[in-house]
Amino acid sequence: MPPKYYPTRGHLLVCQGSSCQARGSSLLHQALWKHLEREALSYYKQGGSVRLTTSGCLGACNHGPTMCVYRQRPEGLEEGWYAAMDFPLASRVAQAVHEGTPLPAEHRYGPPEEIPVGSH
Numbered sequence: 001m002p003p004k005y006y007p008t009r010g011h012l013l014v015c016q017g018s019s020c021q022a023r024g025s026s027l028l029h030q031a032l033w034k035h036l037e038r039e040a041l042s043y044y045k046q047g048g049s050v051r052l053t054t055s056g057c058l059g060a061c062n063h064g065p066t067m068c069v070y071r072q073r074p075e076g077l078e079e080g081w082y083a084a085m086d087f088p089l090a091s092r093v094a095q096a097v098h099e100g101t102p103l104p105a106e107h108r109y110g111p112p113e114e115i116p117v118g119s120h
Contacts, residue, residue, distance in 0.1 A: 010071030020064030081110030
């Protein structure tokens with residue numbers, strides 16, 4: 001029997017590199033995990049659609065904790081890269097992913113959201 005497939009609207013990755021951990025990324029991941037569970041936003045909950053994963057270094061070591069977001073949009077794959085993340089912002093990002101609304105602009109860095117992957 002194959003594993004159960006859970007459709008998602010987006011994927012959040014929270015850096016667990018040593019610099020980000022020193023700035024609280026482990027606690028951020030735990031708090032965000034509990035929030036996704038409590039609000040039934042987790043992909044495996046009834047009606048949920050957000051996947052959360054830890055990641056290795058995301059490359060903004062002096063600005064952690066960092067988080068990146070990937071989600072499929074009609075115009076292509078959207079990326080959102082965030083520095084100096086805190087729980088309130090991370091929960092707003094997760095809500096935006098779930099609802100399909102624009103990602104928050106604060107603390108965002110990296111490629112502009114209007115350029116779909118593969119069009120560079």
